[in-house]
Amino acid sequence: xxxxxxxxxxxxxxxxxxQTLIPSFAEMSDRIEWVxxxxxxxxxxxxxxxxxTRASNIRLTSEMCGGLKMYDNYKDLLDLEPDIIICCVxxxxxxxxxxxxxxxxxxxxxxxxxxxxxxxxxxxxxxSKIGKASLITNLPTCWYAPIRLAYDLVQQGAIGKPWxxxxxxxxxxxxxxxxxxxxxxxxxxxxxxxxxxxxxVLFDYLTYSTNLAxxxxxxxxxxxxxxxxxxxxxxxGVGDYVSFTVRYPEMxxxxxxxxxxxxxxxxxxxxxxxxxxxxxxxxMGAVMRDKxxxxxxxxxxxxxxxxxxxxxxxxxxxxxxxxxxxxxxHLDTGEPLHPTLDIPVNLxxxxxLDAAVRSIKSGKMELCNDIHWAIGDGRR
Numbered sequence: 001x002x003x004x005x006x007x008x009x010x011x012x013x014x015x016x017x018x019q020t021l022i023p024s025f026a027e028m029s030d031r032i033e034w035v036x037x038x039x040x041x042x043x044x045x046x047x048x049x050x051x052x053t054r055a056s057n058i059r060l061t062s063e064m065c066g067g068l069k070m071y072d073n074y075k076d077l078l079d080l081e082p083d084i085i086i087c088c089v090x091x092x093x094x095x096x097x098x099x100x101x102x103x104x105x106x107x108x109x110x111x112x113x114x115x116x117x118x119x120x121x122x123x124x125x126x127x128s129k130i131g132k133a134s135l136i137t138n139l140p141t142c143w144y145a146p147i148r149l150a151y152d153l154v155q156q157g158a159i160g161k162p163w164x165x166x167x168x169x170x171x172x173x174x175x176x177x178x179x180x181x182x183x184x185x186x187x188x189x190x191x192x193x194x195x196x197x198x199x200x201v202l203f204d205y206l207t208y209s210t211n212l213a214x215x216x217x218x219x220x221x222x223x224x225x226x227x228x229x230x231x232x233x234x235x236x237g238v239g240d241y242v243s244f245t246v247r248y249p250e251m252x253x254x255x256x257x258x259x260x261x262x263x264x265x266x267x268x269x270x271x272x273x274x275x276x277x278x279x280x281x282x283x284m285g286a287v288m289r290d291k292x293x294x295x296x297x298x299x300x301x302x303x304x305x306x307x308x309x310x311x312x313x314x315x316x317x318x319x320x321x322x323x324x325x326x327x328x329x330h331l332d333t334g335e336p337l338h339p340t341l342d343i344p345v346n347l348x349x350x351x352x353l354d355a356a357v358r359s360i361k362s363g364k365m366e367l368c369n370d371i372h373w374a375i376g377d378g379r380r
Contacts, residue, residue, distance in 0.1 A: 002031055003332065008082040009037035009061060010074055010097060011089030013191055015052035015175065016111045018060040020140060021086050024323040026064045031328060034065045035082045038074035040089050040097065043197065047189045050180040057088075084109060084327070090191045091198025095120040098135070102127035107134045109327060113207040114346045116198045118354040125343050134330065135343055138323050141208050142340045146282045146292040146309040147271060148317055151216060153280060158294060160277025165213050167270035168256040169205040170285040171263050174233065174240065184235040193236035200238030202228060202356065205257030209244070210349035212271050213255060215340050219248040220348060225365040226356035231260045244356050247365075253352075268293075278304070 007025065009017070025032055039058065049055040062068045071077045078085070078101065085101050087094070087110040094115050098108050102124065114121040114137055128135040141147060154162055175192050176182050191197040192204070214221070224246050228239035240260055246253035268283035278296040281303075283289065290310070293303035307313075311321040316338060320326045330337050339345045351368040358366040 002328075004031055004033050005084055005328070005331070006033045006035050006080075006082045007084045007086060008035040008077050008080065009065075009068065010040070010077065010085050010087045010101070011093070012037075012039050012054050012057040012061065013042070013090045013093075014088040014111045015057060016138070016140070017086070017088035018057045018064070019052075021088065021109065021111060021138060021323065022061050022064050025086070025327075027322065028324045028328065029066075031324075034068055035080050036069040036071055036077050037061065037065075038071040038077040040074065040093065042090075042191055044189055044191070044194070046191075048180070048182050048186040050176065050182055050186075052176055052178070052180065053190065078104060078106065082106060083331075086110075091203050092116050092196060093198075095123055099123055099127045102131040102133045102135060105131045105133050107136070107327075107331065109136045109138060109323070112137060112139045112211070113203060113353070114343075114350050116203060116353075118350050121347055121350040125347060128343060134337070136323075136327055136330070136337060136341050137343075137346050139208055139211050139340060141212055141284065142338060143322065144282070144284065144289075145311045145314050145317060145321075146288075146290060146307070147212070148314040149292055149307060149309050150271060150273065150280045150282050152314065152316075153292075153294065154216065154273055154275070158278060159273060159275030159280055159296070162216070162251060162273050162275045164252050164254070164274040165216050165270075166254045166272040166274075167209040167212055169208065169258065169261075170269050170283075171261050172205070172259055173262060174259040175204065177259075187233075188235045193233065193238055195238055199236075201240050201257045201259050202242045202353070204259075206242055206244065206255060206353065206356070207349065209253075209255035209257065210246075210352040211340055211346060213246060213253045213352070214345045214348035216271060216273060217248050217251050217253065219251060221253075221352050221355070221368040222247045222249060223365050223367050224352055224355040224359050226359040228360045233259065239360075242356075242360075244352065246352055 192199040228242040244255040281293040292307040311317040355366040
């Protein structure tokens, strides 16, 4: 009989706790015993209770779990020794709380990213090793079957030698632009609009791009040139547009994130992978969400081959097509996690983000292999 896992929830800051993480595990309720939940009070009190806010996340999560006992002190929750903690505190608080959980030997499932700094990410990698606890960093892009198939085709040589990777997020006007009715004052109270909490588009959307680039390229990044701007969110001090040019030993990455993109008529978001014998195009947008296009004819106006991709077409997704399925498979069998969820790929991604932050400040290209990265990958 499959093992039941005792799961607790810590932190309700990130809307993906109620949109993706808890729903994935709730689908496998026969394998779960919910231990309880605890929130970490925000530095700035939030005003709104609209969908995706902390208040909404707490309410919806409790409903999906069939009621969840809440603890005022998160340590009381950890003292119950759950097998897994699903952690969705603010980006800048990941290290403070996840390090403690991992050192207790409790597995952590968190929403992107590892941390907001490279030293912080290395601390988490070290804590995972010492505590012998898995750190599973979820990114929704992991569950897009066309992206998985694109990776397999690149590895099989479908486009020859890859040399360029491109990715941008789908249409978005910010984290609360999906039907919520919120004033600038409401938004200004949300952690997403505070740099010190890890808010802004850089740690939101560029986490997807850097994670995918680190997986597809299979190379450690060399350097980054980045620029960031605040185009429309003038009530806050965070960037709502950012772009990176990433140099690899044998490839280049062009990565872009925006909270200012209303629509672009179905132009693919990527990943787009260019090779010396062809190009693969995918998209997170609505138009091509389940499609993968392969171009191997020069100056073609139509793809050489179009794939309508479902999870059962991708070997790595069979029986492991959701976050909960992947988590339980990993813990049941001891087999490695999918690379995009595991520490090494996310440390490479973190090194890009870290260099990008320095590049934005200096206005220059910055090296990824700074002193912190040169220490190692956190597993030695």
